[in-house]
Amino acid sequence: MKAITVALDAMGGDFGPRVTVPAVVQALSHFPELKVILVGDQPMITSELSRLGYALEDQSINNRLTISHSERVISNSEKPSLALRNSAGTSMRIAIDAVADGDADACLSGGNTGALMALSRFRLKLLPGIERPALVTALPTALGNKTWLLDLGANVSVDADTLFQFAVMGGALAEVHLDRPPRVAILNIGEEEIKGNDLVKRCAEMLSQTKSVNFSGYIEGNQLLHDAADVVVCDGFVGNVCLKATEGVAHLFIGKLKEHMTTSNLKGWIARKLFSGLIEEIKQLNPDQYNGASLLGLRGIVIKSHGSADVAAIINAIGEAVHEVKQQVPSRISDRLEAVLLERHY
Amino acid sequence: MKAITVALDAMGGDFGPRVTVPAVVQALSHFPELKVILVGDQPMITSELSRLGYALEDQSINNRLTISHSERVISNSEKPSLALRNSAGTSMRIAIDAVADGDADACLSGGNTGALMALSRFRLKLLPGIERPALVTALPTALGNKTWLLDLGANVSVDADTLFQFAVMGGALAEVHLDRPPRVAILNIGEEEIKGNDLVKRCAEMLSQTKSVNFSGYIEGNQLLHDAADVVVCDGFVGNVCLKATEGVAHLFIGKLKEHMTTSNLKGWIARKLFSGLIEEIKQLNPDQYNGASLLGLRGIVIKSHGSADVAAIINAIGEAVHEVKQQVPSRISDRLEAVLLERHY
Numbered sequence: 001m002k003a004i005t006v007a008l009d010a011m012g013g014d015f016g017p018r019v020t021v022p023a024v025v026q027a028l029s030h031f032p033e034l035k036v037i038l039v040g041d042q043p044m045i046t047s048e049l050s051r052l053g054y055a056l057e058d059q060s061i062n063n064r065l066t067i068s069h070s071e072r073v074i075s076n077s078e079k080p081s082l083a084l085r086n087s088a089g090t091s092m093r094i095a096i097d098a099v100a101d102g103d104a105d106a107c108l109s110g111g112n113t114g115a116l117m118a119l120s121r122f123r124l125k126l127l128p129g130i131e132r133p134a135l136v137t138a139l140p141t142a143l144g145n146k147t148w149l150l151d152l153g154a155n156v157s158v159d160a161d162t163l164f165q166f167a168v169m170g171g172a173l174a175e176v177h178l179d180r181p182p183r184v185a186i187l188n189i190g191e192e193e194i195k196g197n198d199l200v201k202r203c204a205e206m207l208s209q210t211k212s213v214n215f216s217g218y219i220e221g222n223q224l225l226h227d228a229a230d231v232v233v234c235d236g237f238v239g240n241v242c243l244k245a246t247e248g249v250a251h252l253f254i255g256k257l258k259e260h261m262t263t264s265n266l267k268g269w270i271a272r273k274l275f276s277g278l279i280e281e282i283k284q285l286n287p288d289q290y291n292g293a294s295l296l297g298l299r300g301i302v303i304k305s306h307g308s309a310d311v312a313a314i315i316n317a318i319g320e321a322v323h324e325v326k327q328q329v330p331s332r333i334s335d336r337l338e339a340v341l342l343e344r345h346y
Numbered sequence: 347m348k349a350i351t352v353a354l355d356a357m358g359g360d361f362g363p364r365v366t367v368p369a370v371v372q373a374l375s376h377f378p379e380l381k382v383i384l385v386g387d388q389p390m391i392t393s394e395l396s397r398l399g400y401a402l403e404d405q406s407i408n409n410r411l412t413i414s415h416s417e418r419v420i421s422n423s424e425k426p427s428l429a430l431r432n433s434a435g436t437s438m439r440i441a442i443d444a445v446a447d448g449d450a451d452a453c454l455s456g457g458n459t460g461a462l463m464a465l466s467r468f469r470l471k472l473l474p475g476i477e478r479p480a481l482v483t484a485l486p487t488a489l490g491n492k493t494w495l496l497d498l499g500a501n502v503s504v505d506a507d508t509l510f511q512f513a514v515m516g517g518a519l520a521e522v523h524l525d526r527p528p529r530v531a532i533l534n535i536g537e538e539e540i541k542g543n544d545l546v547k548r549c550a551e552m553l554s555q556t557k558s559v560n561f562s563g564y565i566e567g568n569q570l571l572h573d574a575a576d577v578v579v580c581d582g583f584v585g586n587v588c589l590k591a592t593e594g595v596a597h598l599f600i601g602k603l604k605e606h607m608t609t610s611n612l613k614g615w616i617a618r619k620l621f622s623g624l625i626e627e628i629k630q631l632n633p634d635q636y637n638g639a640s641l642l643g644l645r646g647i648v649i650k651s652h653g654s655a656d657v658a659a660i661i662n663a664i665g666e667a668v669h670e671v672k673q674q675v676p677s678r679i680s681d682r683l684e685a686v687l688l689e690r691h692y
Contacts, residue, residue, distance in 0.1 A: 142598050142601075156542060187587055189502065189583055197503050220586075221586070221589070221590030221591035222593050225594055225595060226594065226598070234587070237535055237542070238583065238587055240566075240567065241533055241567040241587075241588050242587050242588055244567030245567035245591050246595050248568035249571060249592050249631075250595060252488050252571055252572070252631060260621065270616065274613060274616065274621075275606065281602055282599055282602060285598060285599070
């Protein structure tokens with residue numbers, strides 16, 4: 001069994017080592033091939049380890065967990081351009097460097113998304129044929145499947161070529177998970193309107209002429225969680241707003257249900273008995289529940305964890321990193337791109 | 347009491363006279379000041395009326411309901427430009443003409459949105475200072491309030507000036523309903539990203555320099571139903587996708603809840619007895635439940651009804667038309683615009 005090394009920014013996210021360290025300890029027992037480089041404040045990390053009853057010398061984690069000390073953290077409010085310039089010695093930069101230098105197979109951070117993108121692009125470089133990296137995540141669907149939505153905010157405006165590249169990259173990632181050619185769609189507005197803007201129209205034309213992409217046309221916002229496609233592409237502004245709106249509604253509904261379930265009277269007791277399963281079901285449909293958005297288009301694997309991710313969510317994100325390393329997602333994307341470019345140009 | 351005349355496209359929408367006629371009959375008894383011009387196939391309309399036990403001569407509707415015969419309907423698939431050229435004699439065109447010619451105070455249609463916009467713009471003209479009309483609707487919020495979202499798809503791409511005009515128009519409409527200066531926000535993407543594109547940044551700058559608009563900054567998609575603002579502006583592509591995504595998730599959750607409430611076992615029976623109110627409560631949170639999106643920016647009142655609207659939903663839309671006539675929404679918008687333009691230019 002080949003070891004898979006993940007460099008984890010222990011300081012990124014809202015809770016830092018308090019959640020990243022327990023997540024790593026559990027992930028090590030969950031993924032036997034996993035090794036972790038925890039990048040961050042060494043005293044904080046070791047104290048968190050000892051709180052959990054571990055020391056670096058323990059056999060269970062020995063040789064599988066190393067700490068790479070860093071005294072600096074990129075704040076969430078820092079502009080990507082500034083963060084890039086001042087990144088030396090930060091936990092995020094060291095974690096990305098580990099991938100760039102071949103010491104790790106993937107990097108994971110819950111920190112500043114813009115900075116993560118800028119640093120990844122600077123250190124790892126883009127795959128040939130890719131103009132912009134894209135942030136992608138899997139949304140749960142009504143039938144219990146997944147739909148990959150991209151871009152989620154890495155690019156606030158794109159052209160048709162870039163959107164086309166998103167479709168190819170998203171398709172390659174989905175294929176790794178689905179093991180069949182995924183249906184790729186473009187997110188668009190109502191049929192009775194002038195159907196979409198120039199961007200989607202031109203991208204649709206390109207996709208429909210590309211045999212190596214299984215293009216299934218346009219879908220509308222209301223079909224997003226209804227298994228209408230396996231991969232859905234849009235610009236980062238639309239994707240971000242759409243994903244967050246969906247999460248907002250999910251929270252609203254879960255909140256309403258919980259109101260009924262937390263009253264201390266008999267009705268509340270019955271509600272808890274009746275609806276606890278329903279809450280779980282609805283939580284499963286909340287896009288928020290997954291964690292681990294992938295930054296696609298780079299010559300390396302970078303996973304973005306939610307800033308507010310808890311231990312279980314970080315373990316999910318580590319799992320996504322492990323899966324992408326095993327499946328060699330960047331070279332799969334490269335292969336798909338090459339096939340598409342060959343088809344388009346010759 | 348001054349009469350208010352609404353010209354209703356009886357043929358627009360998925361169900362035509364089968365729902366529009368009963369809706370009009372009920373609306374007439376609901377709104378004492380209402381008069382209706384029903385535009386559509388006369389035999390179909392009168393047969394629907396007689397099915398309901400009415401004849402035009404009946405005292406209850408006499409003088410308040412007239413039929414304007416039309417043999418043609420604009421189909422939902424027709425391109426707006428073509429629909430405009432071939433609109434003569436269609437039910438939608440005749441209904442809009444009634445407003446343009448001063449025979450009606452407002453027009454209502456559940457037909458082709460793009461055609462409705464093109465025809466309205468052509469016949470009613472834009473208000474001075476407005477470059478594009480916008481489609482707006484009220485979303486329900488967690489606290490039982492409303493948030494007006496625009497544009498919903500009338501414009502697939504806009505510039506900062508147009509978005510600014512949307513903010514002024516949305517503010518004027520919300521003020522009519524709220525009776526206080528509404529908080530106006532721009533829909534934007536996550537704070538940790540490069541905050542938004544040039545469009546939202548430039549519009550934010552314009553709004554923050556405008557004292558007569560109560561600008562409250564950016565909101566993200568997840569705050570949309572959480573009372574973060576009274577008016578939220580975005581381009582029509584983002585607004586349409588966002589609204590539909592929200593509706594899609596809401597339907598999914600309501601469906602899940604209904605599954606639990608309709609099981610034939612004891613659990614389902616108890617759920618129905620104790621929590622029938624819950625479904626109603628949650629339905630109230632579905633953006634879909636309201637009906638009657640306004641086309642703002644015109645020298646006249648045009649209300650778009652959902653194509654799939656049922657009788658109750660059409661009555662809601664008629665109610666919105668009556669309210670906008672009473673409050674003279676177009677001249678309110680004009681007044682606000684004038685105030686804003688004066689402030690900006692002098």
